[in-house]
Amino acid sequence: MTTKLRVTIIGAGLGGLVAAIAAKRAGLEVRGFEQARAFGEVGAGIQLGPNAVKVLRALDLEHGLFEFGAQPRNHVARSWKSGRELFRSPTRDACVEQFGSPFFQVQRSDLHEHLRSALPDDTFLLNKQMTGFTQNRDSVVAHFRDGTEVESDVLVGADGIHSTVRNELLGAEKPRYTGVICWRGQVEASRLPPDLIPPDSLNWMGPGGCVVHYFVRPGRLVNWIAHRQVDVWADESWSKPGDKQELMDAFTGWHPSLLRMFEATETCFKWALLDRDPLPTWTKDRVTLLGDSAHPMLPFFAQGGAMAMEDGYVLARALASGADPIAGLHAYEALRKERSTRVQLSSRARADSIQTTSLLARVRRDVGFKVDQWLRPAGAIRRADWIYGYDATAVPL
Ligand code: FAD
Numbered sequence: 001m002t003t004k005l006r007v008t009i010i011g012a013g014l015g016g017l018v019a020a021i022a023a024k025r026a027g028l029e030v031r032g033f034e035q036a037r038a039f040g041e042v043g044a045g046i047q048l049g050p051n052a053v054k055v056l057r058a059l060d061l062e063h064g065l066f067e068f069g070a071q072p073r074n075h076v077a078r079s080w081k082s083g084r085e086l087f088r089s090p091t092r093d094a095c096v097e098q099f100g101s102p103f104f105q106v107q108r109s110d111l112h113e114h115l116r117s118a119l120p121d122d123t124f125l126l127n128k129q130m131t132g133f134t135q136n137r138d139s140v141v142a143h144f145r146d147g148t149e150v151e152s153d154v155l156v157g158a159d160g161i162h163s164t165v166r167n168e169l170l171g172a173e174k175p176r177y178t179g180v181i182c183w184r185g186q187v188e189a190s191r192l193p194p195d196l197i198p199p200d201s202l203n204w205m206g207p208g209g210c211v212v213h214y215f216v217r218p219g220r221l222v223n224w225i226a227h228r229q230v231d232v233w234a235d236e237s238w239s240k241p242g243d244k245q246e247l248m249d250a251f252t253g254w255h256p257s258l259l260r261m262f263e264a265t266e267t268c269f270k271w272a273l274l275d276r277d278p279l280p281t282w283t284k285d286r287v288t289l290l291g292d293s294a295h296p297m298l299p300f301f302a303q304g305g306a307m308a309m310e311d312g313y314v315l316a317r318a319l320a321s322g323a324d325p326i327a328g329l330h331a332y333e334a335l336r337k338e339r340s341t342r343v344q345l346s347s348r349a350r351a352d353s354i355q356t357t358s359l360l361a362r363v364r365r366d367v368g369f370k371v372d373q374w375l376r377p378a379g380a381i382r383r384a385d386w387i388y389g390y391d392a393t394a395v396p397l
Pocket residue numbers: 010011012013014015016033034035036045046047048128129130131158159160161162163164182225290291292293297299302303304305306307308
């Protein structure tokens with residue numbers, strides 16, 4: 001009789017859930033632990049590029065996206081004050097044509113529930129905070145705040161940017177404040193003038209900031225994120241209520257349609273963007289990391305969640321492909337590290353270009369957009385080929 005490989009997953013975010021679904025479907029024994037007392041993602045949006053959708057398709061979960069998600073017609077960039085269009089890149093049909101998969105923008109809670117319902121209810125135990133682990137030649141034991149212990153063959157830290165697994169594995173190191181504060185909010189379309197928000201993904205680029213908005217429930221609910229460069233450190237909790245007047249003050253002089261959208265939003269939240277450098281390794285013996293615990297990234301390519309999902313799928317494939325779990329973990333890291341590091345560093349570089357305060361750099365950037373638009377009308381999407389064209393479900397192990 002063969003015994004199933006026992007995999008412990010810490011954290012039921014997007015990465016942990018996808019890893020659990022893929023590992024279970026690959027025939028592994030999965031036990032998950034989440035510190036929260038209840039499931040429930042915050043009310044915020046998330047963009048799912050074609051590469052993320054391919055992972056969900058392989059898990060037979062793409063269908064739900066068509067039910068609850070929005071597909072943006074175009075990606076459009078506008079100038080912060082005048083609203084002048086800087087570029088427009090067809091997205092909805094172009095992604096299917098070029099990458100074989102759609103582009104979705106969804107409510108996180110809808111996506112989280114969709115993933116969670118693909119797992120038996122007892123896969124993740126709630127209110128279980130992992131505090132540390134010990135490992136020997138044959139197994140790894142996770143320790144929890146309530147005094148319990150769980151032994152398995154492999155331990156996966158899918159526990160986000162403040163990962164305990166990462167700290168235990170590689171030593172504690174504080175994430176760095178990037179100098180950018182964010183506000184986020186959501187507004188019912190019925191509270192806005194008709195046609196104020198087109199069914200596109202919009203990025204308003206300004207000196208020292210940018211604002212992104214898109215529908216997360218088609219025609220009904222708009223999600224926005226507003227970034228502003230500020231020198232002071234602040235807490236980075238996603239769920240801290242923000243002061244709307246402070247938001248309005250921070251965006252004084254920006255385009256009236258943005259201010260109208262902020263005004264119509266009932267509650268906004270504020271947090272600080274944090275960053276970390278790429279790690280030299282994610283794996284030691286029977287323990288590895290995935291998603292934000294391994295490679296937190298700035299949101300300027302909207303790929304952190306997508307990378308976590310790709311990680312989860314590849315990890316399950318690697319563990320299921322051979323008899324030696326340690327070799328499987330190393331194969332996973334070898335396959336994922338170069339790609340996620342590239343996305344992590346490219347997201348950092350993009351932040352500088354989008355929010356530059358230099359007039360010269362802005363003029364150069366915007367002229368570049370115009371020339372590119374003229375030469376290659378779907379340029380922006382095509383340039384993302386290395387991100388969107390990737391298929392984590394098909395790359396050779
Ligand atoms: P998390 O989602 O952080 O999940 C970690 C889980 O582990 C949590 O549930 C936590 O409670 C649990 N946990 C933590 N510690 C413990 C412990 N000790 N014991 C037990 N459980 C524990 N990505 C995209 O792909 N597209 C986007 O459009 C996008 N937009 C973004 C916009 C902004 C403003 C930001 C900040 C990020 C954005 N991202 C986006 C990034 C994305 O949100 C993250 O990369 C993604 O959610 C990371 O998933 P994860 O599963 O690795 O970690």
